[in-house]
Amino acid sequence: MECLYYERGNDNAIICNLCPHNCVIKEGNVGICRVRKNSDGKLIALNYGRITSYAYDPIEKKPLYHFYPGKPILSIGSYGCNLACDFCQNWEIAHDERLTMEIDKEDILLLSSSGGSIGIAYTYNEPSMSYEYIKHISKVMRKHGLKNVMVTNGYINEGPLIELLPYIDAMNIDLKAMTDEFYRRICKGSLKPVQETIKRAVESTHVELTTLIIEGENSSDEEMEALGEWIANIDEDIPLHLSKYHPAYKMKLPETKYEVLMRAKDITKKYLNHVYIGNVWGVDNNTYCPHCHNRLINRYSTAEIVGIKDNNCTKCGNEVNIIY
Numbered sequence: 001m002e003c004l005y006y007e008r009g010n011d012n013a014i015i016c017n018l019c020p021h022n023c024v025i026k027e028g029n030v031g032i033c034r035v036r037k038n039s040d041g042k043l044i045a046l047n048y049g050r051i052t053s054y055a056y057d058p059i060e061k062k063p064l065y066h067f068y069p070g071k072p073i074l075s076i077g078s079y080g081c082n083l084a085c086d087f088c089q090n091w092e093i094a095h096d097e098r099l100t101m102e103i104d105k106e107d108i109l110l111l112s113s114s115g116g117s118i119g120i121a122y123t124y125n126e127p128s129m130s131y132e133y134i135k136h137i138s139k140v141m142r143k144h145g146l147k148n149v150m151v152t153n154g155y156i157n158e159g160p161l162i163e164l165l166p167y168i169d170a171m172n173i174d175l176k177a178m179t180d181e182f183y184r185r186i187c188k189g190s191l192k193p194v195q196e197t198i199k200r201a202v203e204s205t206h207v208e209l210t211t212l213i214i215e216g217e218n219s220s221d222e223e224m225e226a227l228g229e230w231i232a233n234i235d236e237d238i239p240l241h242l243s244k245y246h247p248a249y250k251m252k253l254p255e256t257k258y259e260v261l262m263r264a265k266d267i268t269k270k271y272l273n274h275v276y277i278g279n280v281w282g283v284d285n286n287t288y289c290p291h292c293h294n295r296l297i298n299r300y301s302t303a304e305i306v307g308i309k310d311n312n313c314t315k316c317g318n319e320v321n322i323i324y
Ligand code: SF4
Pocket: 016, 017, 018, 019, 020, 021, 022, 023, 030, 031, 032, 033, 034, 035, 036, 082, 129
């Protein structure tokens, strides 16, 4: 499949404009993501329609806590990634060669509407690396009343993002740190394009954010203050998921301590109405009304709406910003 968003450069090279790397790709070569190849002067999406894994997950696993709580969603992934995070939890999919299968449009449609699924979550690897495929499938989903969810690193150029957003119902975007130094050293990317993506996405779709807290790398009090404040300046209702880091891929630092996560929560909570902890059992991840602290959603084994009626808190009547 020929890619969108590229132009011809000098000496038969191609410039890919999908993400901020803007790779200059010589004939026969691939870009940093390994899935876009200059083949006879055309940029080809090598992973178009190639699926590495699929599963039905509760939407909370994406994580999305304020978007159809408790509902299952078909989750599919391909391969390829435009960042190279040392701590990648999905490196076998993102960076390694994997077996793939092709699932045609009719089967995707059938799978995404079975078992109570509300649609598709494009996840596991970086979904924007399957840009053309997602653009195609998301339009089909939309036509059939199904939802499109992206779990993304947000490292995409503005043009392609704007073109895709009208078909996307919800996004979980990684905000991996609040320093460009972290993005450059540990992820081989940069912070600003991710922040721009978040600001753009919030204007047109439901957005939740995830930060993997790596003790000593992005967990300082100053950074948590900056994180909470920056998000609140966009919208204090954006849910933030603080996930516990475990050693993975190239990063061998010890796992983040519970106390560090809870301190990160305390600090960001000064600015934000909803902060959740990920990858830890037994923490209070229920959703509470920011005005009267009435419990809106229980999250024990499965999510259950208990304090919302007609989009309002049942105790104080405050409007809640939750899609259900
Ligand atoms: S999408 Fe891939 S090929 Fe295109 S600029 Fe980004 S990393 Fe390079």
